[in-house]
Amino acid sequence: MKKVSLFVKAMGLGLLAATGASAQYNPKASYEGPAKLNTWSVSLMGGPTQFFGDLREYDFYPVGKTSSDSYNERNSGFFGVAVGKQLSHLFGLQLDAQFGNLVGMKRRQYFSYFRSNFIQTDLTGSVNLKSLLFGPNKMKRWKIDAYTGIGVVFFKSTAYEIGTGRVRRWTKTNNGDGILREAKYEKDWAIPLGAAIHYEVSPRFDVGLDFRITHVNTDRIDATVGGNSSSYFDGYGTRGAFDRAPERRGESNLDKLGYGAVMVTYKLGKNAIRVQKVNGKYEYDTTKGTYHLRWTDPKLLIKPPVILTLEQIDSVAKANRPKDIDPRLLTDSDNDGVSDYFDRQPNTPAGSIVSGAGEAIDFEKYVSAALPGVACAEIFANVTFDTDKNIIKPQFFDMLNKVVELMNKTQCRLQLSGHADRRASDRYNIALSRRRVEAVKNYLVKQGLNDPNRIVIDYFGSFKPIGDNSRNGLTKNRRVELRLVP
Template structure:
């Protein structure tokens, strides 16, 4: 039993240490059900909470136990029945990712044991414990998300407290020899939990646990204490008064149980994956799968790969009428097609108007303020330092002029936030949003913009670079908020 619990501890701790290797950037920020605050990577929200009730026999392992594995099953002249003990409790489960989770357990029960050799004692006691454990999805790690789909097998290890009160008696005379009084100790639970998904709400399963206590007193006896003088004689002592040591000359006590478990999965609009034509069919748009059984990665739908004939058919069906080829070209990459571009060879990164003419954005805004001309479609960028969303003094001055122009002429402003590639997709999405929010907040709070509804915002992380990311200059250009004035 000890070797089994050590194996479970090793598996759980080893898998937790390897957690970063399983994390994959699976975000799809434009998904309607995307959850950026989730503890797991994936495109959809998922149900993660459940509550379980368990009941079954308990078992003690320590000094007052006759055999290592099989309990004594009858009471006679020199034996006491060790079987017939009982425990039950509740568990709150939180699935943090498909691989890992946490569980908060509370249980109560009773324990029995006896030992003829040396001790000639038996004990009876009651206990209650509260523990917090981390879980590892062994089935998922060993077999993947789509084999034994309805099954969930977890190993777990944790820490908690046990509260107990036990009494040890002379085996042949039923005389009280030791009492613990009301006592508590630290406990380390290790276990294996097996569940089967019956419905979208209900699981049934088995829970096997071994709890390692931090003392040798759970059976009101510590190793080496063979004295059978009655407690009332005055020359013995109560265990609760023993403070000098946590144990005698034997191993620390432990106890465990095997339980039948019933689990209710919480969450709104629960789904249970079904098989269609021999394959698991996922429909995340209909509700929420539970992270206990569904790896978020399987919800990613592979893009359809068209054959050459299909691509040719689609192209022919959607082919427009012949047009001037210059409409399809943008030689200088300024965003204006050559057909309309009045300056088709403008330098890279230039700010242009709708006809492709190179402009000084700041000068244009100032002139528009002075002359009162109507707004034209015009573009500019506000750049940022690495991993920052603070505005430079030059940018602030320009944004004040933009706010004044919008107040005077009723212009609209479209903002688009971007980041360079040097972080995860999730982080870059958040950073680009902070940058675009910084620009909008400055326009409203310090620029004096009267109508915030005229500002349209969007953010794209590192998905839309405008320069190569292999150079510092390219990275700098990609750290930007694009400004687009609109009539």
């Protein structure tokens, strides 16, 4: 019952889906999946037609011969063309047109037969019953549709007397002047109901069978209105303009017409492919081309996530592991501000002022020889502090004074970085390292630095140690690093 309910809802919401789904689904969309899908198709169809109305001898079996008291009801057919737009895997729209003829006869009461030419055009919505009821993975090459819609039928009919072939009635033959003229086309609304079975022959072509009954809003397709006296055989062959019986419907039911057709469908779109069976299982590969929405549920194109085992994760991690960092990049054995990897003189005495290459320089001579207005080379120095203190020791006064002199003579910039050892909380150490770096800056300003804006300060607490937790290592970590740069 649940699947039947789904089918009823899908049919009932067909026209709404035609407008709403067209915005949700289009040829450039992903259809809730990673790949585009083709959606358009063109179909050609043809086959025998059958009339259901007043001039019909039997309900289910058409008469097959013509004689003095019968007429062959089987020599009628049609051909048609349809353009389809698949809005989703389960729902599609078709605009189609059919051209054909109808034949029927009735011995009792009417003793007449008719021939009619018709043109019918419809807009129908179809539901993919196979996928709806059985799922997209069953009967992969088969598609079963049920459809309905609305259309217009144009028909031109003439009724004849059985045996003699005398004309009895026409459609639209009288303009009111009493003059009989040949039949002309009438039109009326039509509601088609049908089912189609398709088989996917190739990436481009489908073949199928289509069966349809069309309910027409008139009783005049056979040039006969049921119960109207002008339609009865009176022994003399009452003939005349059908406009003398202008009613749309008589005492009988409205007319119907049907057909059974062979259909060939060509699927439009670029790089058309269809799903292939690999090792007994259908597998989709969107890199090889574009599937058609008629046959492919977009959800099947979404690859399931791959869950790796611990061994696989470890293998991937090892394969992508970066090369080990040279430990010399992280160590500064002589505490001069230059890592051992770049240090050309890795054993400079404590408190040395060094160049960017880690070589000790005579800072006093360097300051004396500096030319006014020029940029200085990269120079490193450290100022260390006592535990939990931010007071500058006297032993660093001379060096800091030389820094002021050098900056006032040249265009040097100064970067100050404050640090602390690990014997306190992170929050406390950040504040302590900030007080230390501000103490060095304030000292430089008090000593006459003429442009404090060339000083950049940072403070890192205990997050960038250069020594261990030994007494000597803790002393190295309680520092402010000075870096003079061009």
